[in-house]
Amino acid sequence: MRSFASFAGLAAFLLAGSQLAAAHMEMSFPPPFRSKSNPHATNIDYSMTAPLSNSGSDYPCKGYHVDLGTPAGAPTASFAPGGTYNFTIVGGAAHGGGSCQASLSYDGGNTFTVIESIIGGCPLNSNYDFTIPSDAQAGQAIFAWTWFNQIGNREMYMNCAPVTIGGGSSKREIKERAEAFSARPQIFQANIGNGCATLESSAVEFPAPGPDVKDNGGPKQPPTGSCGAAAAPGGGSGGSPGGGSGGGAPTTTAAAPTIPATTVEAPKPTTEAPKPTVQPPRPSNSVPPKFSTRPGGIFITVSEATTLSTATKTASVAPPANTGSSPSTPSTGTGANTGPCTDEGAWNCIGGTAFQRCASGQWSAVIPMAAGTSCTPGTSDTLSMSGRRRAMMMRRRLSA
Structure with a gap:
């Protein structure tokens, strides 16, 4: 009788653990590709809370950015340069929080430029403010939310949404914006087979967070391993030889490796971008x-x-x-x-x-x-x- 009760208790514990692991978190606004909250989605993924593969095979966006340019990839939100908005995170397992980034891609997901870094405490809340940089280019873009959990398996979470960025459309203004925007850092990547990893029990301190950073306090540490030229010397405690201080991209093969921000120039459209309807900025x-x-x-x-x-x-x-x-x-x-x-x-x-x-x-x-x-x-x-x-x-x- 005692052994049966012990077995039943163990089964209940394992079931609860599996349910918690399956919950995780996901972005609901702006509505991502293939999300149940996206009115244009035709092939809905009901496991949007799952992290990226630890091999990096589905980076970026779990591969769903291929819908861009199709009816299923129509924009779900419009933002204006200089405007303040928020993204919304829902789910049941925040894993102690961690660090998040908001990024934009203008080249179909080949590169992502960071517009907001949140160090610690993310996503313990539902809504997080961000500002579209005044030098963001006008046109169609991909808005990405990435998250590195503080407690649990070393993982990277990523949801991507098709959006429209408004603003001026003259060729001169497009060129000036592209040059200024390209000075921002590229998205941080770790735990996806690229030789860079985050440490448990602390929020990751992004090597290159960019000019717009929110630090919510709490324990934090730099990543470990080969995390690009911008990583902290030694790549944090326990890093591999040369990790983070040798410069260049990660030493292992991964999709879209991290690239120093100063070497990447945002695309310069050759035609005038349309002037989409722009969501008015929310008062501060x-x-x-x-x-x-x-x-x-x-x-x-x-x-x-x-x-x-x-x-x-x-x-x-x-x-x-x-x-x-x-x-x-x-x-x-x-x-x-x-x-x-x-x-x-x-x-x-x-x-x-x-x-x-x-x-x-x-x-x-x-x-x-x-x-x-x-x-x-x-x-x-x-x-x-x-x-x-x-x-x-x-x-x-x-x-x-």
């Missing part, structure tokens, strides 16, 4: 947006007008009235709702071609329906969709 004293926790559906910010550029026409939504105003009148299906709302989690289908949701007491920005699908106009608890088989599947998920 505003409260970070909250997200609906109602099961199913899509997480949508309520304090930022996120623009999905694949729509043939972007719906114009008036800014919400002050919080003291009365709730808006429910939609009849012919227009968008604005301002406060009381039916938390309700959906509003606009003309069958776009939709929005009541989240955190406010009506969200308008999001266009995916190509080939439509919804039933009006306000209801579920978003009734019709069209392709994929749309029917989404309907079941959204109304679950």
Whole structure:
């Protein structure tokens, strides 16, 4: 009897451990490629919380950046140079936090330039502010969130989202921005078979964090091994001979090895970039947006007008009235709702071609329906969709 009880206890412990390991964290905004929160995704990955392969075979973006340029890779957010926004992290296992970076790629994922480094305490919160550099180029880009956990297996996590960067489009301005942007460091890579590793029980101190850094305190150490010319001398404690001080790329083969930032110049478009609809910067004293926790559906910010550029026409939504105003009148299906709302989690289908949701007491920005699908106009608890088989599947998920 005693042995059976011991076996049952061990089984329960192992099951709990496996569930915790499977949880991890993922970026929900901006919606990444193939994420369940991405309205354009056609091949959804329900294990987005998993880390990259320790061999580096799926770096970058778990390989999902190949969707860029296809309908499934349409932009899910628009940002303006100089504007302050936030990315959102969800999940159930933060592994003591760690260090994160936000990066942009303008060459389809071949290189990523760091725009924000957070050392320690990431991702212990849900929302993290970042600023699009004023020298960021206009056009289509990939926004990447990378995370190096503090406790547990030595891993690298990475989610990537297709975005649009607004701003000036003259050839001279594009050239000036590209030259300034290229001075920023390249993304930090470790624990993916490239000869560079992070140390457990401490947040990694990025060798080249860039000019925009947030240090949340706590224990931190530089990486160990061959981490590029910018790594700390000796590569931290226990580093391999010459690790971090010899300069150059990692000594082992890996996809897209780390390159010193000063040797990489961002691409210079030869044609004028379009002027996409730009999400207005959030005021610095505003409260970070909250997200609906109602099961199913899509997480949508309520304090930022996120623009999905694949729509043939972007719906114009008036800014919400002050919080003291009365709730808006429910939609009849012919227009968008604005301002406060009381039916938390309700959906509003606009003309069958776009939709929005009541989240955190406010009506969200308008999001266009995916190509080939439509919804039933009006306000209801579920978003009734019709069209392709994929749309029917989404309907079941959204109304679950």
